[in-house]
Amino acid sequence: MDEAVRRSRRSNHSVNGSDSGETVTAVVTSKETSVESSRALDFKAPEAVRTVSLVRHYRLGGSIIPAVDGVSIAANRGEFIALLGASGSGKSTLLNLIAGLDRPNSGAIVVEGQNLATLNPLELAQYRRHMVGMVFQSFNLVPNMTLYENVELPMRLAEVRRRERKARACEALEKVGLSDRMKHRPSEMSGGEQQRAALARALVNQPKILLADEPTGNLDSKTGNEILELIRGLSRGLDMTVLMVTHERPLAERFVDRMIFLGDGKLLGETQNKLGAAK
C-alpha cells in the first residue's frame, strides 16, 4: 500500500474518530480496493473528480443506514455527468460529499488533485468557495436579498474587491438573461428565473466543478430543458465539469455525456450517452 493511501486512511480515521464503530466497517482492506485506491490517489490523474470506495453511513435509531456504500466514480474535466437513481439511492449524499459539505466515513474524494479527506474545515470552506459551484432543487436563494446581492454573496465570501464584484455579478446575470431583474427579490421571480439566478451565483466565482442537485426538480419540463440547455452551454464554454443529480432519465439523456446509476448507496453501473455528447 502506498503512502498516499495510508495518509488518506489516517485522515479518514481522524475525521471520524468519534464514531469509529461506523468507520471500521468501511475501511479499505481488500487487495483490489488498495490497487484501485492507489490508482485513484494519483494526484496527477487527468480526472477532475474521483471518488474511491466512498462510504457514508448514518445512524438512525439503533441501525446504520449506508447512504453511500463503497462508491468509486470518476469525472473527466469538462464532462457533463448525470447521477441517476431512485429516491434514497445516495445521489444527493454523494454530491454533498464531493461538495465538501459532508465528510465520508471512509474512502477518498480527489478533486483536481486535492484529497478532500485531508482538508480541515477552513480549507474545505475555501474549496467550496473557489472550486465548486452548487445549484439546488429549491434554488436556495437568500430571500431577503436581491438577485444582484445573491449573486454577489459568493464573491463577498471570496473577498473579491467591490468594483470587480459588481462587474462579475452583472456579467453572470447577463449570461443567464436576468440583467434587467437585478433589483428584484427571489419572491418576485418565477421558478425558472430563480434557478437561472442560482446558476449565475454558482458560476460567478468561476468554479471548476458545478454540482447540481435536481436542478429541474421544481420546474416544468420546458423550463427544465432551458435550464439544462443553459448549464450545458456554460459548462462547454467554461470547460467546467458538471455533476448533476436527477431521477429524470429522459431529460438527462438529452444533455449529459455520461450517466452513472446508483441504487441503495452502491454504484450500479454507468453508461456513455452518445446522444447527449453529440449535441
Next chain:
Amino acid sequence: MKFYDTIELAGRNLREAGLRNSLTTLGISVGVASLVAMLSLGIGLQRLFAQAMGRSGLFDSVFVTQRQDLRGTRLAQGDLTPPKPLDDAARSSFEKLLGVQEVYSYFTAMGEFRLEDTRPEDSHFSVVGGLPPSARGSEAFDDFQGRFFSSDDAPEAIILADFGRVLLDLPPEPANADPKLTTDQVQRLLGKDLILRFGQRSADSSSPTAPGDPAPDNSAFNVVRKEQTLKIVGVVNNEPYRGMGGGPGRRAVLLPVGFAESLNMMQPGDVRSLISGGQGRRYNSLVVRVAKSQDVPRIEEQVKKLGYNAFSIVDASRNVTNVFRFVDLFLAIFGSLALAVASLGIVNTLVMAIMERRREIGIMKALGASDGDVKRIFFYEAGCMGMLGGGLGAGLGWLIGRVINFGTNLYLERWVEVKPQNFWYVPLWLALAAIGFSVLVSLSAGLYPASRAARLDPVQALRHE
C-alpha cells in the same frame, strides 16, 4: 470575509428583523442608561465634594509649625537637635519647593473692637486673623456681602456676620441658626470705621534685666497698647479656611495678612519666641499652599525633612475617596443588573435569528462561508446592538441625570435656598466606558449564539424548511 462585508451583512440582518432587534437594543440602552445614571450620581457627588474641599483650602494646604518638645518626646527618641525656628528663612525654603503656590502666615491675634461712634467701654474682645489675597476664591466668599480687600496692606477688615450682630448690639441668634445679616444690617456696617485695640510688640534693647542674666538680645520686646482704625469692607457668613491650624478661637475679624503682620501684633506663640531667643521674625504657623492637591503628601514629606512639623488632611480625604469608590462600585453593580437582563435579551434574539435563518446559514456555508465567517456575522450583530444600545443608553443616562438634576435644584432653590449644583455629572470617559462596556457585554452575550450558528451542519441546514 472582509470586515466591512461582515459588518454590512450583520447590519442587513439587523434591519430585516427591525422591530425585534430595535426592542432588544432598547433593552440594552435602558440597562446602560441605568448604569450611567447611577454612576453619574456617584461621580457628581464625589466631584461636588472635591470642589467644595478644594475651595475650602483644606485639601491643597500643608500646615507647618515649629517642632515642639513640651514633654521631652523627641529627646526620648534620641533626637538631640534643637528645633528649627519657623522664621523668614524657613518660609523662603518652603517657597522654593517644587509645586508650591504660595506660603503665608496663619495669623491669629487677640484684640478689642468697637465701631467708631461707640464708647471705648463698649469694645468687644475677639480674635483677629489674616487672609492672603488667594482667599478670595474660598467657598466662604460665595455668599459674601461687600467687597474683598483692595490690597494686601490696606487697613481694611472683613467681619463675620455673627460678630456683626455683636457690633450692632443685636440679640444673638440661637445655636445652629443662620447667622446671616439682613441687607440693611450689612449696610449699617459697610464703610464704617472699626477701632482695633491690640498689644503691639515693641522692640526695646533697654529692657530691664536681673543681675546675672545674660546680656539682652534683640529678640526681647515690650508690649504696648495700640489702636488702629480699620474700614469694614465686607461681611462674611462663615470663616474662610475654618478648622485650619488651630489657634485661640474663631477668627471674627479678618485683615489682609500683609497688613496684619505689619501691625506687629502680639501673638499667642510670642512667649516661646522670646524664651527661645534668635533673630528676626518668628511665625506661629505657616500655610504652604500647593498648586495640585495630589502633590500635598510630597510637599508634606519634604517639609518634615526640613525639620518642621507638617500636617495635612489628605489622609482624611483619602478615606472619603475610598467611601466614594465603594458607593460607586455599589451603584455600578446595581446599574449593571439591568444590563445583565438586557444581555439575556440579546441571547434570545440571536437564538431566534438562528432558528429563522437556519437555511440561510446552510446556503452561506454551501457557497463557501467558513464557520468563522458565520460566527463573526452573529458576533457583529451582537456588537452592533451593544454599540447602538450603549450610545443610546449613555445619552439617555445623561438626559435622566439632567432631568433629575433640574428637579432637585428646583426643589433646593425653592425650599432650602441652596445654590444649584450638578449632582449628576456624566464625564466623557463615563459615556465612552459605558458604550465600551455595553459592547463587551453584548459580545459576551453573542458568544453562545454565534458559536451555535457556526456549528450548524450545512447539509441539515439546507434541508430545513
